[in-house]
Amino acid sequence: MVVSAKQPRLWGRLLQVRAAGGRVYLPGGESVVLNEAAGGLLSAWLGRAVTVTDVVPEGAVLRRYWPQERDMIPSWAAAGGATGGTEVLSGIGSGRFHxxxxxxxxxxxxxxxxxxxxxxxxxxxxxxxxxxxxxxxxxxxxxxxxxxxxxxxxxxxxxxxxxxxxxxxxxxxxxxxxxxxxxxxxxxxxxxxxxxxxxxxxxxxxxxxxxxxxx
Structure with a gap:
């Protein structure tokens, strides 16, 4: 599971985290080198266990929340049954996180x-x-x-x-x-x-x- 603020209930606090100069920073200024060790800091901040990696897991998916506003749902997602106010699991492209x-x-x-x-x-x-x-x-x-x-x-x-x-x-x-x-x-x-x-x-x-x- 790839952590993403596209499901804000679980991961919205990620938007307050920034990365710069090879480090990851929390709003209060606490920081750590951006490597596997950063998982501990981020887990504490998010309240859920996460790991940091630059290797995309095989079959990686993310949780996505569709807004209540009907026209915010792309036509291709609506055709697949997506409706406002629901959560879906969606795959991401092979070899990338974006x-x-x-x-x-x-x-x-x-x-x-x-x-x-x-x-x-x-x-x-x-x-x-x-x-x-x-x-x-x-x-x-x-x-x-x-x-x-x-x-x-x-x-x-x-x-x-x-x-x-x-x-x-x-x-x-x-x-x-x-x-x-x-x-x-x-x-x-x-x-x-x-x-x-x-x-x-x-x-x-x-x-x-x-x-x-x-x-």
């Missing part, structure tokens, strides 16, 4: 438009992106995005789950207003897969390099 794309990005332009539709600013951390790019709009699937020496190829818009409803500062709380905005205004086609409430986009890395933040 759901789909190696890189997930959001743009400042998209965040500004979301704030207008939602009626207030939505913290970008709710979407858990690898990158927040200062671009006026999202690039289209297939487009090449160059950031310094790094080149990213846009794949698909990112289907959203329950995680954007979780406050990054207090993940035990659930803001269904964010989900209703996504469900009502951001339902879109995801390649040949069907439709889903999407925000941000997945990309593959065509050329590696170093990315530095502004400021």
């Amino acid at each position: 759901d789909f794309g190696a890189v997930h990005a959001v743009t400042t332009g998209a965040l500004r438009r979301l704030a207008e539709v939602h009626g207030s600013v939505v913290d970008h951390r709710r979407f858990r992106p690898n990158l927040v790019l200062d671009l006026p709009e999202d690039p289209a699937p297939g487009e090449l995005v160059t950031i310094g020496g790094v080149r990213l190829r846009v794949q698909l818009p990112t289907p959203r789950c329950v995680v954007p409803a979780l406050d990054p500062e207090a993940p035990g709380s659930l803001d269904r207003g964010v989900l209703r905005t996504l469900a009502g205004h951001y339902r879109t086609a995801v390649g040949q897969l069907g439709t889903a409430a999407c925000f941000g986009w997945y990309a593959t890395v065509e050329q590696t390099g170093r990315i530095e933040t502004d400021g």
Whole structure:
């Protein structure tokens, strides 16, 4: 079982944990080297026994909670019987821990438009992106995005789950207003897969390099 905040009842506190410089940090500042020994610290924080590994177990699955908002459920999941307010076990891709794309990005332009539709600013951390790019709009699937020496190829818009409803500062709380905005205004086609409430986009890395933040 792969631990994921996609089931916030069990693992929502993960959103308060960060990793940097080869260490994992809890909100109070306690930290440990990010290796197998980190499992003890995380187990105590989460209240459930976990281990830390960089090897994906064979047949790995994760628990996923589908929000009550009907249009937050992707069409392909709804076709398989997924309904709001239920938990399912879903497999993940062979050899990886992430759901789909190696890189997930959001743009400042998209965040500004979301704030207008939602009626207030939505913290970008709710979407858990690898990158927040200062671009006026999202690039289209297939487009090449160059950031310094790094080149990213846009794949698909990112289907959203329950995680954007979780406050990054207090993940035990659930803001269904964010989900209703996504469900009502951001339902879109995801390649040949069907439709889903999407925000941000997945990309593959065509050329590696170093990315530095502004400021």
